[in-house]
Amino acid sequence: MLSGKGFSKVYNLSGGIKAWKKEVAVGPEDTGLYLFSGEASAEEVIVTGFGLEMGLRDFYLSMQANVSRDAARSLFGKLAAIELNHEERLVDLYKEVTGNALTLQEFAKKIAEPSMEGGLTTEEYLQRYKIDKESELEILSLAMAIEAQALDLYSRAAEKSKDDATRRVLQQIAADERSHIARLAAFLDEQQALV
Amino acid sequence: MKWMQFFTPVASINWEEANKLVDEHADEVIFLDVRQPGEYEGGHLPGAKLLPLGDLDNRLGELDSNKHIVIY
Secondary structure (H helix, E strand, C coil): CCHHHCCCCEEEECCHHHHCCCCCECCCCCCCHHHCCCCCCHHHHHHHHHHHHHHHHHHHHHHHCCCCCHHHHHHHHHHHHHHHHHHHHHHHHHHHHHCCCCCHHHHHCCCCCCCCHHHCCHHHHHHHCCCCCCCHHHHHHHHHHHHHHHHHHHHHHHHHCCCHHHHHHHHHHHHHHHHHHHHHHHHHHHHHHHC | CCCHHHHCCCEEECHHHHHHHHHHHHHHEEEEECCCHHHHHHCECCCCEECCHHHHHHHHHHCCCCCEEEEC
């Protein structure tokens, strides 16, 4: 059907989603999209993205306070620190887009309320992925699932955006999320090698 | 799978090749989920576009024909 209508680079994913060996995202097409209106400006979506990173960082810090094994505590601390890097990346992107250089602290004041990355709530993540929160491997799997959900949300928001500059920013954030997943995957492989 | 007849003959790629395509072309790759919304909801490739097979013909205009399209 596609190949006969001007589409020349069409591929069939062999085995379909069942053969997919990486994270999947869940939920209907509009999951979390209330966070990004189709009319949002590039600046607004960066601020929203920052709120999502903050929300995830808070989540990791609260998990860190609720585990007893040192290794798990340390890993949640690392994941929280990674989110701080992501926040800095968004501050840089904000400067690129608007020309305004703000510090992380100044930027944080723009955030009305931190949201949970990927558009699901903390409770929803914990219910969906019933992890052993003392296990490093399970913690990392949860982190990757959250990043996959975030990649999915930003991609869907980009698709719905009516503004070219906003769409490009959302695609850029989605690309960043993709690289976060790759880094977490490498980290997970290292951990698995140690087990 | 019934929808196969509509897409063959097209190249088949496995999940590793699909990932390589994304590494090399990033935003130029669209994962197209042609299943039903309920199946999409239960789990889909991050960033995939849902376009159920029954709607495909009427909604082809939503797809950029210059991009790589990976269908599942």
